[in-house]
Amino acid sequence: MKQNTTTKKIAAGILLTLSMSACAPNSSSFQAANVPASDEQNGSESTDTPQAVAPTVPSDNAEVSAFRLDEEAKKFKTRYGVDDVFTKLTDNRGKGVEELWGTRNMRVVLQGVLYRGGANNKYLATPRSNTNPLPKVGLTNLCKEDFGAAVYLYSENFDTAPKTTNCKNTSHQDQTLNYKQYAASGEKEKILAMVYDRIKGKINGPIYAHCWNGWHSSGLISGIALKQFCNWSDAKADAYWVKNTDGNSDGFASIRKKLKDFKPLAKYAITQEERDLICPK
Incomplete structure (x- = not known):
């Protein structure tokens, strides 16, 4: 009887030892049955951080990413056939390029980016005072x-x-022209910001900056833009302002001083490549 009892105890001890060994965390049988193969075992590096996923580009950036300053500059240069800052697209009575009727004394400043001139109110079929914004026909x-x-x-x-x-543009696409009111001197930074945005493709089309006749205030903001974006000197900008007043430069010393006093702003600096595309030669 004692021998049978001893034999049973030995057998039970062996079974208990085998059971504990099988459940030990480091045992091969536990790992094989309950733990998937690690990345190291599969020959890859393990990481707790999910892999980066390339961001999706928002659809509303499509037009900006497609913008080509060189193509825009070429398009408008070819369309109007003007490559200097003195030749007029419309004359003092608004005649010239028929598609630009409603403007006066319109000239290129930065090719495909900025144009200047006046508002044709005096020479419409139904004239009105010269001291007015652009007529609806000009905006359209x-x-x-x-x-x-x-x-x-x-x-x-x-x-x-x-x-x-709102209208259909030359490509028969929907186009919107926004009309702003800023003073050439006191709010010049707002205008420069618009010009900068156009250069960078954030405005869908050139900007037309105008006063009444297309001589004095439009000449001031244009001279400022040429100093800012084309590195024009004080003397060159002043001579430009005088020439484009069509002989009406007397008595405007304060405007000429404002033009001379302007210093280019670093935040609106552009690249040499951009400068070569839009600045007058």
Whole structure:
């Protein structure tokens, strides 16, 4: 009887030992049955951080990413056939490029980016005072010619003008022209910001900055833009301002001083490549 009892105890001890061995964390049988093969065993590096996924580009950036400054500059240079800052696209009575009717004394400043001039109110079929913003026909025609914005450099009667104009552009696509009112001197940074945004493709079309006749205030903001984006000297900008007043430069010493005093702003600096595309030669 004692021998049988001893034999049973020995057998039970062996079974208990085998059971504990099988359940030990380091045993091969536990690992094989309950733990999937590690990355190291599979020949790859283990990491607790999920792999980076390339961000999806928002659809509303599609137009900006497709913008080509060289193509825009070439398009408008070819369209109007003007490569200097003195030749007029429309004359003092608004005649010239028929598609730009509603403007006066319109000239290129930065090719495909910035244009300057006046508002044709005196020579419409139904004339009105010269001290007015662009007539609706002028805004509509600029929109149809792919312009994205116009800036009225005075404040008189701006409240009578539409602030947005919608049309079909030269590509038969929907186009919107936004109409802003900023002073050429006191709010020049706002205008420079618009020009900079156009250069970077954030405004869908050139900007038309205008006063009444296309001589004085439009000349001031254009001279400032040429100093900012084309590195023009004080003397060159002043001579430009005088020549484009069409002989009406007397008595405007304060405007000429404002042009001379302007210093380019670092935050609106552009590349040499961009400068070569848009600046007058």
